[in-house]
Structures are given as structure tokens and as C-alpha cells.
Amino acid sequence: xxxxxxxxxxxxxFTFHGGRxxxxxxxxxxxxxxxxxxxxxxxxxxWPIGRLxxxxxxxxxxxxxxxxxCQAAARHVGAGRQAITALPGSEIGxxxxxxLDLPRPWRIVVPTYRTHADALPExxxxxxxxxxxxxxxxxxxxxxxxxxPDGRVLPPATLVGIAHRLAARGGMLVIDEAFADVAxxxxxxxxxxxxxxxxxxxxxxxxxxxxxxxxxxxxxxAAPVAAMAAMLGDWPVSAQAIACGTAAYGDPDWIDxxxxxxxxxxxxxxxxxxxxxxxVSGDCPLFRLVECDxxxxxxxxxxxxxxxxxxxxxxxxxxxxxxxxxxxxxxxxxxTLRHR
Amino acid sequence: xxxxxxxxxxxxxFTFHGGRxxxxxxxxxxxxxxxxxxxxxxxxxxWPIGRLxxxxxxxxxxxxxxxxxCQAAARHVGAGRQAITALPGSEIGxxxxxxLDLPRPWRIVVPTYRTHADALPExxxxxxxxxxxxxxxxxxxxxxxxxxPDGRVLPPATLVGIAHRLAARGGMLVIDEAFADVAxxxxxxxxxxxxxxxxxxxxxxxxxxxxxxxxxxxxxxAAPVAAMAAMLGDWPVSAQAIACGTAAYGDPDWIDxxxxxxxxxxxxxxxxxxxxxxxVSGDCPLFRLVECDxxxxxxxxxxxxxxxxxxxxxxxxxxxxxxxxxxxxxxxxxxTLRHR
Numbered sequence: 001x002x003x004x005x006x007x008x009x010x011x012x013x014f015t016f017h018g019g020r021x022x023x024x025x026x027x028x029x030x031x032x033x034x035x036x037x038x039x040x041x042x043x044x045x046x047w048p049i050g051r052l053x054x055x056x057x058x059x060x061x062x063x064x065x066x067x068x069x070c071q072a073a074a075r076h077v078g079a080g081r082q083a084i085t086a087l088p089g090s091e092i093g094x095x096x097x098x099x100l101d102l103p104r105p106w107r108i109v110v111p112t113y114r115t116h117a118d119a120l121p122e123x124x125x126x127x128x129x130x131x132x133x134x135x136x137x138x139x140x141x142x143x144x145x146x147x148x149p150d151g152r153v154l155p156p157a158t159l160v161g162i163a164h165r166l167a168a169r170g171g172m173l174v175i176d177e178a179f180a181d182v183a184x185x186x187x188x189x190x191x192x193x194x195x196x197x198x199x200x201x202x203x204x205x206x207x208x209x210x211x212x213x214x215x216x217x218x219x220x221x222a223a224p225v226a227a228m229a230a231m232l233g234d235w236p237v238s239a240q241a242i243a244c245g246t247a248a249y250g251d252p253d254w255i256d257x258x259x260x261x262x263x264x265x266x267x268x269x270x271x272x273x274x275x276x277x278x279x280v281s282g283d284c285p286l287f288r289l290v291e292c293d294x295x296x297x298x299x300x301x302x303x304x305x306x307x308x309x310x311x312x313x314x315x316x317x318x319x320x321x322x323x324x325x326x327x328x329x330x331x332x333x334x335x336t337l338r339h340r
Numbered sequence: 341x342x343x344x345x346x347x348x349x350x351x352x353x354f355t356f357h358g359g360r361x362x363x364x365x366x367x368x369x370x371x372x373x374x375x376x377x378x379x380x381x382x383x384x385x386x387w388p389i390g391r392l393x394x395x396x397x398x399x400x401x402x403x404x405x406x407x408x409x410c411q412a413a414a415r416h417v418g419a420g421r422q423a424i425t426a427l428p429g430s431e432i433g434x435x436x437x438x439x440l441d442l443p444r445p446w447r448i449v450v451p452t453y454r455t456h457a458d459a460l461p462e463x464x465x466x467x468x469x470x471x472x473x474x475x476x477x478x479x480x481x482x483x484x485x486x487x488x489p490d491g492r493v494l495p496p497a498t499l500v501g502i503a504h505r506l507a508a509r510g511g512m513l514v515i516d517e518a519f520a521d522v523a524x525x526x527x528x529x530x531x532x533x534x535x536x537x538x539x540x541x542x543x544x545x546x547x548x549x550x551x552x553x554x555x556x557x558x559x560x561x562a563a564p565v566a567a568m569a570a571m572l573g574d575w576p577v578s579a580q581a582i583a584c585g586t587a588a589y590g591d592p593d594w595i596d597x598x599x600x601x602x603x604x605x606x607x608x609x610x611x612x613x614x615x616x617x618x619x620v621s622g623d624c625p626l627f628r629l630v631e632c633d634x635x636x637x638x639x640x641x642x643x644x645x646x647x648x649x650x651x652x653x654x655x656x657x658x659x660x661x662x663x664x665x666x667x668x669x670x671x672x673x674x675x676t677l678r679h680r
Contacts, residue, residue, distance in 0.1 A: 017574055018400075019399060019400040019402070020402070020403065021399070021402060022402040022403055022404040022405075023403070037399065040399070040400065042398065042399060042400070044398070046397065046398050049394075049397055050394070054389075054390070054394075055552065056552065057386065057389055057550045057551075057552040057553050057580075057584075058382065058384070058386050058549050058550060058551065058552060059359060059361070059377065059380070059382060059551055059552060060358075060359040060380065060382070060545075060551045060552065061552055062359070062360070062361060062362040063360065063362055063363070064362040065362075088428035088429075088432070088554065088576075088577075088578075089428075089573075089575055089576075091573040091574070091575055092428070092571075092572055092573060092576070094573075095570070095571055095572065095573050096436075096571065099439055115573065118570075205400075209398050210397045210398060211397075211398065211399055211400045211575075212395065212396060212397040212398060212399060212400065212401055212578055212579030212580070213397050213578055213579070213580075214428065214575060214577065214578040230435070230458075231432075231435055231436065232432055232435065233429075233431040233432060233434075233435050233455065234357055234431070235429055235431055235551075235554060236428075236429075236432065237428075237554065238428075238552055238553055238554040238578055238580065238581070239552030239553070240397075240552070240553075240578065240580055241578070244397075
């Protein structure tokens with residue numbers, strides 16, 4: 001069965017991925033319960049899945065239901081003109097990228113989400129400022145937009161320009177839009193045609209707050225999307241994922257309200273951080289990146305108060321914080337930050 | 341989005357995979373509703389998932405929960421001494437086999453489940469009688485046990501012997517045990533050590549009647565299991581799959597009762613088929629394989645009565661039938677078969 005990844009230092013388990021409440025409970029056994037998990041960028045106020053009755057988990061999901069889900073996702077993303085396929089989580093989609101026969105050389109824009117290095121093994125890490133120059137080399141470039149953990153957003157039109165340069169040399173641009181739902185003007189898909197050599201990875205669970213459902217999408221250029229679909233087969237996602245994905249993508253009121261709420265809550269977290277003398281060096285409505293001299297000490301202090309944050313092994317001056325989901329969570333974070 | 345696969349003949353959509361009720365409703369629009377779907381080998385009486393409260397779909401599933409699921413599955417399968425990893429459905433596991441760097445030459449034992457040809461592309465098809473001889477060539481052999489659609493079961497001890505011959509030449513045996521839960525003496529895992537060069541694919545959804553949950557396992561030799569786990573990442577299956585898989589594998593009473601019921605219901609279907617003058621040429625408690633001169637005509641007649649069965653494009657004399665889930669289903673099948 002899966003083992004903890006090897007990791008350096010006492011916080012190694014926590015620097016690998018967020019969401020390790022189980023390890024946190026073991027390491028900080030005296031912390032007050034329940035844990036306030038701010039270690040991920042998952043919306044703490046989920047789309048109200050209880051609105052749906054339980055789906056019929058018995059039969060294999062029908063093709064027409066899967067098609068309906070993909071159509072709802074494509075409308076939401078603005079990818080109606082491109083190919084699209086559902087994934088059992090964008091993490092699996094990223095990890096299967098290496099098998100899509102993407103053109104070489106491979107590069108990833110760093111710093112970024114840890115899985116990108118596994119997604120295209122031995123890819124050359126490049127800085128975002130090198131994007132235009134690197135596009136002239138062709139091959140494949142993978143980047144996240146918004147980026148994680150620093151929240152950096154490149155305008156979609158800029159990315160289309162990069163894609164065209166790459167395509168002129170037979171290249172392919174891969175954009176991980178896991179956090180792109182937070183605003184209407186981040187996703188690149190509405191600017192693309194079916195012929196553009198771009199593929200876009202989307203995550204359902206982060207913005208909709210339902211990471212446990214395991215749902216994502218790959219959309220864009222026909223050939224790699226078809227290759228991904230073939231790798232996954234006819235039943236890539238669960239009946240539950242189909243039911244709640246279709247309903248949630250078709251709920252514009254909830255989506256609009258949530259975008260506004262996330263922006264307001266993120267601003268409230270910024271005020272708490274500012275009052276505690278901490279500076280925010282990167283942000284996305286679903287998370288803030290704090291830069292401070294000793295982020296490890298801040299991680300420990302928060303953890304002893306039962307608040308799990310996200311440290312980074314290669315950046316001891318960084319700490320990423322998600323949003324609390326209610327007033328009690330905000331108050332708990334405020335109190336802990338205050339007693340610095 | 342996924343398209344219907346190309347298929348020859350008027351029943352092409354139905355010969356590709358079972359479970360295409362959506363296509364059946366379109367093609368046989370006048371058939372009585374609801375459809376009785378006997379086109380798959382999924383247990384129509386599911387493990388009672390309603391017993392569980394809804395899981396928390398919000399956060400990413402915890403490592404310790406995933407470990408608990410894998411331990412419960414390993415106990416059920418008798419794979420406690422081997423490596424194991426969870427899959428979002430055994431279909432995806434099969435389709436990713438090609439990326440596990442399995443030794444060549446590749447062979448699949450035919451006739452079998454359609455996806456096996458995609459699992460190891462360009463694998464040489466071999467007859468089951470050739471297994472021992474083919475093992476002397478080393479490489480990888482993939483077979484299903486019980487086999488689908490003919491239900492053929494090879495004794496686990498025979499398979500261990502084949503595996504040892506293969507292993508002596510650096511080979512690997514891959515056993516698709518998607519239907520092995522129907523009895524206690526089919527699975528090969530209890531006879532294996534951690535060093536055996538065997539990997540076993542298991543399906544949760546068929547025996548437990550919860551195919552829409554999308555859950556399966558790969559267990560056995562450490563290296564390919566670890567490679568599969570790495571391809572899927574830290575969150576391979578949903579919170580729902582973890583909750584109901586853990587509970588269902590830990591429910592020996594339901595498992596025992598279900599094994600007995602499936603055997604009895606399968607015998608009842610055999611009686612109906614026999615009374616209709618049809619001969620059963622292959623069987624597994626979850627399905628029967630009927631051999632008759634014109635299976636296409638029988639498929640059509642059943643379909644016009646709202647009963648979906650499973651034809652085969654390369655075997656026009658075959659029709660596979662699953663089990664009805666209740667007395668009304670049995671009566672409907674009996675009535676339709678009677679008016680032959």
C-alpha cells in the first residue's frame with residue numbers, strides 16, 4: 001500500500017502535499033481538536049452536495065451521463081469548441097501526461113505545484129520570465145495558471161501568444177488551471193480554437209470544495225485529449241462525480257456568489273496576516289503565500305494550536321494558508337496569529 | 341468528449357461493452373420500461389451502501405483512510421503479504437498495465453474481456469491450453485480468472501505453477517480476478533509470497549454491486565504495484581469509495597450470504613434457459629453464456645421486451661446474460677424466453 005514519501009526535515013510529511021491531517025494528529029497530539037486545515041487550497045464551503053439524492057451506485061455510469069457532465073464542464077470552462085474528457089481527479093491527469101507522447105523538449109515553469117515535476121519527468125525547470133524565449137524552442141511547456149503556491153496569473157491572451165509560438169515549432173502548451181475557477185477571466189479556453197496546440201487541466205474539487213469526489217477534466221487539442229480518454233476507458237469517474245459535477249457546473253448563482261465570497265474571505269485573511277506583521281507575497285482567492293524569516297516556527301506554532309498550514313522544504317521562508325470556512329475558524333486563526 | 345466506439349453491425353454498440361442502457365433506449369424505443377439490464381456481470385443486489393452516512397466529500401482523502409481501505413481489501417483477497425494499491429476502477433488499472441514496463445513478449449489468453457487487448461497492445465492472443473508452453477518463453481501473460489465471458493476457472497495452484505515457470509525466465513503473470521469474489525477458492529493471492537512475480541487485478545463493483553463507485557485494486561509483486569501507485573498519485577479513489585470499500589470488505593456475513601444467493605440465482609437462470617431449450621456453454625455465478633444458432637435474434641427479442649443482454653461481434657452464436665435482481669425480473673425473463 002502507499003507509503004509516506006521520503007522527505008527531509010521534521011516537517012517533511014507536510015511539505016510534500018497539503019491535507020495531511022492524519023500525520024498532523026500524530027505529530028501534534030496535544031493540539032486542540034478538531035484541526036483547522038488550512039494546508040490546502042480547497043474551498044471550505046462546498047457546493048451543497050446534499051441537495052442531490054444519492055446517485056445509483058450500482059450500474060456502470062452511462063455514456064450519456066458522462067457526456068452530459070463533459071458538456072456542463074465545457075460550458076463552464078468555455079471549452080465548447082475543444083475536445084474534453086473527464087478525469088478521476090486532476091492529479092491523475094497530471095501524472096498521466098508523460099504518456100501522451102507530448103513533443104520534446106519538456107519544460108515546467110517553476111516554482112510550482114510539486115506534481116508537475118512528476119508529470120513530465122526530467123523536464124527542465126524554467127522561470128516564468130523565460131516563457132517567450134523557451135517557446136521558440138518548441139517542445140512542451142507545462143505551467144499552472146493561477147500558479148501554486150504564489151498565485152501568479154498570466155493573462156490568457158499572453159498564454160495564447162506563447163502557445164502560437166510553441167505551435168509554430170510543433171510544440172504544445174499544457175496549462176494546469178486547477179485554481180482558475182476563482183475568476184471569470186483566468187481560463188484560456190474561451191480564446192482557443194479546436195486547432196490550437198494547447199491542453200488545459202481543470203480541477204473540480206478545489207473551487208467547488210469537493211476534493212473527495214475526485215473529478216477533473218482535460219480539454220483542448222483533440223489528439224492528446226483522445227489519448228488521455230483512451231488511457232482511462234469508458235467509466236473514468238464515479239456516478240457521484242457525474243451527478244454532482246453536472247449539477248454544480250450548472251449552478252451559476254452558486255458560482256458567482258462563491259467567487260465574491262472567496263475574494264472577501266481572502267481579503268479578511270490578509271488583514272489578519274497584516275495585523276500580525278506578516279507579509280503576503282503571493283495570493284489566489286483560495287490561498288495566501290506568507291513570506292517570513294522563520295516559516296517553520298510559524299508552522300509549528302499554528303500546528304500546536306491545531307491549525308495546519310503548508311510549509312515548503314525548498315523555501316523555508318514560505319508558508320501557504322488556505323481560507324477558514326467560518327467565523328470560528330477566522331477567530332481561531334486571528335487569536336493564534338496575535339500571540340506571536 | 342468520448343464517442344461511441346466504431347463497431348460493425350446493428351448491435352455494434354452493444355457488442356463493445358455491456359451496460360449501454362442509454363443506447364438501448366434509443367434503438368429499442370418501444371420496449372417496455374424500465375429496462376432489465378442483464379448485459380453486465382454486476383451483482384444486481386448491492387452491498388447496502390445506504391447503511392453508511394454520506395462521507396465528507398470536502399477534503400482530500402487522508403492517507404490513513406486509504407491505507408485502511410487497502411488493508412481491508414488485502415484481508416478479503418488474502419493478499420496480506422503482498423503490495424497493494426487502490427485503483428479508480430479495475431478498467432483504468434487494466435488500461436495502465438502497458439505503462440508498467442512489463443517484460444516482453446506480451447500475450448493475452450483469449451477469448452476474454454475486450455479491454456485485455458488494449459491493456460497490452462499488440463499482445464499475441466493465445467489459447468488457454470497453450471499456457472504452460474507459453475510460460476517457457478518468459479515475458480508477460482495476462483488472463484482473466486474466472487474468465488469473461490465463458491466463466492472458465494483455472495485452479496489457483498495451476499496458476500502458481502505457470503507463474504513459477506514464467507518467473508524462471510524473468511516473466512510476469514497478470515491475473516484479472518474481476519469476478520473472483522464469487523467463491524472462496526478462486527483468488528490466487530493466498531498462495532503467493534511477496535517475491536512471486538504475479539500481479540492480480542481486483543474489481544470492487546461487480547460482486548458488491550457498486551460499479552458506479554469506481555474502485556479496484558492491484559496487488560502482488562512490489563515493483564509493478566509501486567509503479568501503478570506512482571502513476572495514480574496520493575488520492576487515487578474517492579472518499580465514497582474509501583468509506584464503502586472499507587465497510588463492505590469488512591462485512592463477512594454479507595459476503596457469505598451473497599455468495600450463496602448468487603449461486604442459487606444463477607442456477608435458477610439456468611433452469612429458465614434450459615426450459616427454453618437454450619444451452620449454457622459457460623458460467624460464472626454473476627453471468628451465464630448462452631450458445632445458440634442465432635444469438636442476434638435472441639438479443640433482439642429480449643431487447644424488444646426491455647431486457648438488455650450482451651452479444652459479441654466475433655461470436656454471433658454467443659449471448660451473455662447477467663442475473664435479475666428480483667422475482668419480477670426473473671418472471672419477465674422467464675416470460676420472454678418462453679415465447680420463443
